[in-house]
Amino acid sequence: MTTIDTFEQSLADLPAAVDRVSSDGFDEALEQCLERPAVGVSLPFRDLSLTDHPVETDPSPSALSDARTGVTPVGPAVAEYGSVVIPSGVDGAEQVSLYPDIHVGVLAASDIVDSLAEAVGELSEGIADGLTSAVFATGPSGTADMGSVVYGAHGPESVRVIVLEDR
Amino acid sequence: MSEDSRRTADRISELLRTEGEQVQANVTPFNEGRYRRYAEMDDTEAYRSEARRIKEDAIERLPELIEQVRETVESNGGSVYLAEDAADANEYLREVARGNDAGTAVKSKSMTTEEIDVNEHLERAGVDTYETDLAEFVLQIADESPSHIAAPAIHKSRSEIADLFERHFDLDEPLRTAEELTAFASDYLEERIAEADIGLTGANFVTADTGTIALVTNEGNARKCAVTPETHVAVAGVEKLLPSLADLPPFLNLIGPAGAGQDITAYLSLLTPPVDTPAIDFDDPDAPGFGGPGDREFHLVLLDNGRTEMREDDELRETLYCVRCGACANTCANFQQVGGHAFGGETYSGGIATGWEAGVHGMDSAAEFNDLCTGCSRCVEACPVKIDIPWINTVVRDRLNRGADASTFDHLVEGLSPDDESAGLDLGKRLFGNFERLAAWGSRTAPLSNAVADSTPVRIALERVAGVDRRRDLPRFRRETFRDWFHQRDAAAPDDTERTVALYPDVYTNYVDVERGKAAVRTLEALGVDVTVPDACGSGRAPLSQGMIETATEQAKAVYESLGPVIESGRDIVVIEPSDLAMFRGEYDRLLPETAAERVAENSYEVMEYVYGLLENGADADDLAGPNADETPSEAARDGVAYHSHCQQRTLGLEAQTVAVLEAVGYDVITSDVECCGMAGSFGYKTEYYDLSVAVGADLRDQFTSPGADGRLLLASGTSCADQMNSLFERRSAHPVQIISPEVDRIADRRR
Numbered sequence: 001m002t003t004i005d006t007f008e009q010s011l012a013d014l015p016a017a018v019d020r021v022s023s024d025g026f027d028e029a030l031e032q033c034l035e036r037p038a039v040g041v042s043l044p045f046r047d048l049s050l051t052d053h054p055v056e057t058d059p060s061p062s063a064l065s066d067a068r069t070g071v072t073p074v075g076p077a078v079a080e081y082g083s084v085v086i087p088s089g090v091d092g093a094e095q096v097s098l099y100p101d102i103h104v105g106v107l108a109a110s111d112i113v114d115s116l117a118e119a120v121g122e123l124s125e126g127i128a129d130g131l132t133s134a135v136f137a138t139g140p141s142g143t144a145d146m147g148s149v150v151y152g153a154h155g156p157e158s159v160r161v162i163v164l165e166d167r
Numbered sequence: 168m169s170e171d172s173r174r175t176a177d178r179i180s181e182l183l184r185t186e187g188e189q190v191q192a193n194v195t196p197f198n199e200g201r202y203r204r205y206a207e208m209d210d211t212e213a214y215r216s217e218a219r220r221i222k223e224d225a226i227e228r229l230p231e232l233i234e235q236v237r238e239t240v241e242s243n244g245g246s247v248y249l250a251e252d253a254a255d256a257n258e259y260l261r262e263v264a265r266g267n268d269a270g271t272a273v274k275s276k277s278m279t280t281e282e283i284d285v286n287e288h289l290e291r292a293g294v295d296t297y298e299t300d301l302a303e304f305v306l307q308i309a310d311e312s313p314s315h316i317a318a319p320a321i322h323k324s325r326s327e328i329a330d331l332f333e334r335h336f337d338l339d340e341p342l343r344t345a346e347e348l349t350a351f352a353s354d355y356l357e358e359r360i361a362e363a364d365i366g367l368t369g370a371n372f373v374t375a376d377t378g379t380i381a382l383v384t385n386e387g388n389a390r391k392c393a394v395t396p397e398t399h400v401a402v403a404g405v406e407k408l409l410p411s412l413a414d415l416p417p418f419l420n421l422i423g424p425a426g427a428g429q430d431i432t433a434y435l436s437l438l439t440p441p442v443d444t445p446a447i448d449f450d451d452p453d454a455p456g457f458g459g460p461g462d463r464e465f466h467l468v469l470l471d472n473g474r475t476e477m478r479e480d481d482e483l484r485e486t487l488y489c490v491r492c493g494a495c496a497n498t499c500a501n502f503q504q505v506g507g508h509a510f511g512g513e514t515y516s517g518g519i520a521t522g523w524e525a526g527v528h529g530m531d532s533a534a535e536f537n538d539l540c541t542g543c544s545r546c547v548e549a550c551p552v553k554i555d556i557p558w559i560n561t562v563v564r565d566r567l568n569r570g571a572d573a574s575t576f577d578h579l580v581e582g583l584s585p586d587d588e589s590a591g592l593d594l595g596k597r598l599f600g601n602f603e604r605l606a607a608w609g610s611r612t613a614p615l616s617n618a619v620a621d622s623t624p625v626r627i628a629l630e631r632v633a634g635v636d637r638r639r640d641l642p643r644f645r646r647e648t649f650r651d652w653f654h655q656r657d658a659a660a661p662d663d664t665e666r667t668v669a670l671y672p673d674v675y676t677n678y679v680d681v682e683r684g685k686a687a688v689r690t691l692e693a694l695g696v697d698v699t700v701p702d703a704c705g706s707g708r709a710p711l712s713q714g715m716i717e718t719a720t721e722q723a724k725a726v727y728e729s730l731g732p733v734i735e736s737g738r739d740i741v742v743i744e745p746s747d748l749a750m751f752r753g754e755y756d757r758l759l760p761e762t763a764a765e766r767v768a769e770n771s772y773e774v775m776e777y778v779y780g781l782l783e784n785g786a787d788a789d790d791l792a793g794p795n796a797d798e799t800p801s802e803a804a805r806d807g808v809a810y811h812s813h814c815q816q817r818t819l820g821l822e823a824q825t826v827a828v829l830e831a832v833g834y835d836v837i838t839s840d841v842e843c844c845g846m847a848g849s850f851g852y853k854t855e856y857y858d859l860s861v862a863v864g865a866d867l868r869d870q871f872t873s874p875g876a877d878g879r880l881l882l883a884s885g886t887s888c889a890d891q892m893n894s895l896f897e898r899r900s901a902h903p904v905q906i907i908s909p910e911v912d913r914i915a916d917r918r919r
């Protein structure tokens with residue numbers, strides 16, 4: 001199994017979907033999963049951008065609370081668990097990935113590592129360089145506190161990862 | 168029964184009735200999930216060893232790490248406050264609130280803030296404080312305390328929560344499903360988060376080199392609390408410090424599996440505050456950029472509250488390695504029945520709570536529930552940082568015994584059971600702790616002793632004075648002890664023996680369960696082993712289980728005096744009673760000098776383990792009896808056996824060998840999968856725990872009376888398990904060695 005297969009399979013039992021696309025297919029993939037209204041954080045990938053999509057990239061508090069979808073770049077990702085790291089800074093990726101009902105993470109396939117330890121290793125460089133917020137997210141927010149598992153408590157109810165296979 | 172015992176008994180019965188079922192339904196999946204996930208992961212043991220090593224190192228270097236984290240957090244732009252105790256921490260939090268002109272605060276789940284009653288203090292300072300973890304929110308509304316350190320509302324059913332919400336929020340339409348309840352609570356709390364001035368979190372780990380706090384959660388509430396208001400305060404015990412960010416992976420890999428059998432929790436946040444992520448200004452809802460750049464403030468409150476003293480205490484120090492996953496509660500048979508409202512102190516609950524409560528709240532709080540730990544040891548292999556939780560319970564019990572008021576019982580005790588324990592020791596404990604003395608006397612005077620013990624006035628007196636429950640059958644002492652039998656019998660040692668064994672005559676085998684001793688001798692001899700029975704005393708298990716460490720140490724020394732020379736002469740030590748083998752391989756390490764403990768540990772074997780080894784090395788199973796033998800001790804066994812291994816035996820990893828031997832001689836074997844039979848040595852004999860013991864046993868009874876199990880011969884390796892089974896079932900039980908022994912003693916009906 002390739003690393004990306006493992007990653008996909010790790011998420012199989014959760015309300016989380018993985019789209020494997022090439023950069024050319026990104027716009028279509030995003031369009032398909034975008035439920036409006038949407039907010040987002042601009043993407044660091046060359047030639048890919050949210051500007052052609054109905055995504056508010058500098059949202060106000062009310063736009064954030066009303067958003068159905070939040071789009072952010074993610075990485076590194078951990079194959080063994082299906083976790084993606086949401087790095088956040090002044091762009092507010094943390095809130096954009098957290099407040100809307102659906103989180104769409106955009107991930108470069110080359111950023112998938114095998115283990116959590118490797119991902120923490122990569123992050124320590126980032127943290128040393130001033131990255132102040134990095135969240136490993138595995139599937140959506142869930143709780144079993146009310147008697148059975150419910151997704152969407154205090155966070156997204158579903159998660160989608162668009163994996164750019166050529167990046 | 169004394170007043171105290173009656174209160175304990177009533178409280179336990181009440182909780183068995185009101186919360187037990189819900190607790191068990193909720194923790195069982197956590198427990199089963201942990202077994203599954205620990206078995207699935209390739210590196211479970213490596214992670215556990217690594218996590219343990221890191222915690223040992225961190226606690227060793229704690230003062231240095233505190234200084235280091237102060238520097239890193241301050242250079243990151245935050246503040247660190249080292250709070251000496253609860254009052255100090257709360258005063259600081261009040262100052263922070265005042266400085267922020269705070270009217271409301273939102274909180275994510277944190278046991279450390281429970282420990283110091285933060286909510287109460289903030290409320291008193293005029294700050295409305297809301298729990299945002301849904302379980303904590305339920306408890307806040309219900310005004311109840313957590314019943315589990317990781318899943319605080321496990322004692323509450325969905326319908327109770329629905330009723331609670333309906334009453335508290337005066338709802339027109341009652342909420343019914345988990346989805347409705349969750350949606351209602353998170354919508355309500357989202358508004359509280361939006362308006363809050365301060366976000367309060369705990370921290371699962373704090374790394375000294377980077378000033379990073381790690382939060383492990385399944386709901387997004389901790390993330391929201393940390394990032395939405397401008398001011399973030401994290402409250403953490405000083406023991407949460409780890410030297411470096413690079414130390415996190417083994418813990419992050421283990422905590423989901425250990426706590427609830429999850430592969431990983433939904434969120435692991437690594438925040439190095441004050442974070443760059445902008446706060447959200449909901450007062451300015453339409454301004455872009457989340458309402459403006461804002462001005463972040465971060466406070467790390469490191470709480471001591473007794474931890475420095477715990478660190479200096481050689482016996483309690485290990486408690487500080489605890490990552491509060493809750494596995495020791497989930498795996499505990501007693502906890503499963505009553506939950507943390509019985510098995511817990513002021514704040515913490517479950518096996519490790521004894522250490523925490525003794526350390527942070529004091530001995531009185533630990534005394535409330537310490538006796539609920541039976542020392543079964545099932546938690547030891549569950550704990551992700553390998554804490555010897557039963558030992559901590561034993562040490563605290565010993566200290567409680569020593570601190571007990573000497574005036575209560577000493578007139579009764581004097582001369583009855585001279586030991587090295589303090590005069591105030593509870594008479595019941597003293598009686599069970601000195602069981603060997605009692606057994607020797609009972610045997611000398613049997614059958615009179617048995618008749619006397621059976622008489623109603625004696626049972627009433629025993630119950631009143633020593634708390635021995637009248638509903639339990641007492642052991643029947645045998646006039647001819649196992650040792651007498653062995654020395655008087657007419658048997659030649661087998662020819663050409665390659666192996667020589669000293670069969671340890673534990674107290675029960677010697678005075679009560681003589682048949683299993685005989686069966687062990689015959690089995691070993693049939694396999695060509697030369698057997699002797701040394702003149703050794705009790706292992707110290709009985710006093711140790713009552714917290715009588717000094718008496719246990721004396722016995723361990725005496726055992727070593729007997730067994731040392733035997734080992735020297737080349738004999739292997741074979742042990743029938745698993746709890747004694749667990750002493751030899753486990754606690755002796757703490758009671759004896761290192762070399763002595765090592766020699767005993769390395770040369771001791773459980774009897775079925777030993778037989779298994781013999782068979783593996785070429786001995787012939789045909790020399791033993793099986794279901795097709797002409798004579799059998801039990802006709803039922805021909806159809807199959809139902810085997811309940813002993814809790815400590817399973818922790819030693821020795822269940823499989825017994826099963827393998829039974830199968831090798833042809834028996835059809837099924838096994839139980841309950842954590843404990845409920846008897847656990849003397850525990851089930853004590854009046855205040857009788858109901859609980861029977862409730863724990865009910866799971867075993869259900870398993871072994873189900874179709875496919877019913878009708879089989881019941882087998883148990885431990886004496887007290889056999890006692891419990893004899894009272895739970897109409898059928899009789901035996902030790903496994905009794906049905907492989909070539910010379911047959913019918914299995915006596917021990918029910919009267």
Ligand code: SF4
Pocket residue numbers: 488489490491492493494495496518519549550551552553554556
């Ligand atoms: S003692 Fe071990 S098993 Fe118990 S809560 Fe602490 S870390 Fe978990």
